[in-house]
Amino acid sequence: MKIGILGFGSMGKAHAYCIQNLPYFFSDSLGASIGAVCTKNIENAKKASNRYNLGFFTDNEDDIIYNDDIDIIDICTPNIYHYQTAKKAILAGKHVYCEKPLAVTYKEAKELSDLAKEHNVKCMIVFNNRFLSPILKAKELIDEGKIGKILSFSIKYLHSSALDTSKNAGWKQDKDICGGGVLFDLGSHALDLIYYLCGKFASVYGKSQIAYPKRKGVDGQEWQTNADEAFYMIATLENGAHGTIEVSKITTGANDDLRFEIHGEKGSIAFDLMELNFLDFYSVDNSDGNYGGTRGYTKIECVNRYPSPGGVFPGIKAPIGWLRGHIGSYHAFLESIVNNTYKSPSFDDGAYVQGVLECAYRSDKEKREVMISEL
Ligand SMILES: NC(=O)c1ccc[n+]([C@@H]2O[C@H](COP(=O)([O-])OP(=O)(O)OC[C@H]3O[C@@H](n4cnc5c(N)ncnc54)[C@H](O)[C@@H]3O)[C@@H](O)[C@H]2O)c1
Structure with missing residues (x-):
């Protein structure tokens, strides 16, 4: 491929990096390699191709999409381009691996998920966090009923990158290129994790924040901030669980701080992306007794303990990092093509999350709780 x-x-x-290193991490590396690269600037494409051995280079995506030697289109461009590119690729019969968010409107995202099914191609959205070992462990614990019926959750995804107003805004802060603000950029990951682990959303109530209404734009000129720098939500799930979601790029001291807690009737779990090798788990089944018995949160070590065909390298006790989620995600996508199986997170999931994002923005604008059924 x-x-x-x-x-x-x-x-x-x-x-x-993921494609080129799959053979190290999985016993079935699935025979994929990079055949071409496209960037906006041809010189950058040439440099990248030479440095990383990426095959032919171009500044015109059509050279790749309509090339018979290319089987898979991997979309890593800014969000506003995802829809047109993915649509062309699907119609050309290519499998598509697309970065989040899938598109900039629910209508576009839904059309892509419908087209993928109609044209019988495999399309996956990159919700890479799902493939981190502690997230897979959390999913296993929840599915096995270890925390019981979920009652509540809180998730935060915090960066500090928009605090420095002496810097030009990046395209992810500009609604005209990002399609939204921090809710699109970080919120898509947070919403997906809640959807994946806890279930579908019933309603959302959202509030955006712009702390710096004036800053330098992408081009360095004085500019009026046009997208949320932070976004706060209260959400209710179809299963009755309630929770809060906070995403921000104006949180002093944050790195890539993705944290959540999920509380059920029989237990709780807590995750922290900056402490990626562990998942905290509390079970009411732990015994009480003198001095508290064995009660309390347990730190489950997740490290590189992936089941076959993963976990090959590095050794199972080795710590993992953010890239391991991307490697697992890429492998799952290629596996779905080779075995002709449906694999989540598909474009259906991408469209679902896009719908919740849209409801959150609608809620902020109309200052009311929005039901997902209003989509
Ligand atoms: N899943 C994750 O962990 C994660 C993390 C960061 C970003 N993302 C997503 O990945 C995508 C890309 O983000 P990024 O951080 O790599 O951005 P980036 O700014 O670092 O890179 C964007 C690239 O797209 C190229 N480009 C821009 N317009 C183009 C066009 N019209 N045609 C071809 N190439 C074009 C640029 O030259 C650049 O090479 C976004 O959708 C973003 O939301 C995902």
């Missing part, structure tokens, strides 16, 4: 990568910024590089 030959893959064409569109966009070679931070995620283009992350995806290229």
Whole structure:
């Protein structure tokens, strides 16, 4: 399978790293390699191709999408381009691996998920956190009923990158390129994790924040901030659980701080992306007794304990990092093509999350709780 990568910024590089290193991490590396790369600037495409051995290079995505030697289109461009590119690729019969968020409107995202089914191609959205060992462990514990009926959750995804107003805004802060603000960029991950682990949303109540209404725009000129720098939500799930979601790029001291707690009738779990090798788990089944018995949160070590065919390298006790989620995600996508199986997170999941994002923005605008059924 030959893959064409569109966009070679931070995620283009992350995806290229994953493809080129799959044989180390999985016993079935699935025979994929990079055949082409496209960036907006041809010189950058040439440099990237030479440095990372990416095959032919171009500044025109059509050269890749309509090339018979390319089987898979990997979309790593800014959000506003995802819809058009993915649509062209699906119609050209290519499998598509697309970065989040899937599109910038629910209508576009739904159309893509419908087209993927109609044209019988495999399409996956990159919700890479799902493939981290502590998240897979959390999913296993929840599915096995270890925490019982879920009552509540809280999730935060915090960065500090928008605090420095002396810097130009990045495209992720500009609604005209990102399609939204921090809710799109970080919120898509947070909403997906709650959807994946706890279930579907019934309603959302959202409130956006712009702390710095004036800053330098993408081009360095004085600019009026046009997208949320932080977003706060109260959500109710179809199963009755209630929870809060906070995403922000104006949190002093934050790195890549994705944390959540999920509380059930029989137990609780807590995750922290900056403490990736562990999952905290509390069970009411632990015995009480003198001095508290064995009660209390247990730190489950998740490290590189992936079941076959993963966990091959590095050893099972080795610590993992953020890239391991991307590697697992890429493997799952390629596996779905080779075995002709449906694999989540598909474009259906991408469209679902896009719908919840849209409801959250609607709620902020109309200052009311919005039901997901209003979509
Ligand atoms: N899943 C994750 O962990 C994660 C993390 C960061 C970003 N993302 C997503 O990845 C995507 C890319 O983000 P990034 O951080 O890599 O951005 P980036 O700015 O680092 O890179 C964007 C790349 O796209 C290229 N580009 C821009 N317009 C183009 C066009 N019209 N045609 C071809 N190439 C074009 C640029 O030249 C650049 O190489 C976004 O959708 C973002 O939301 C996902």
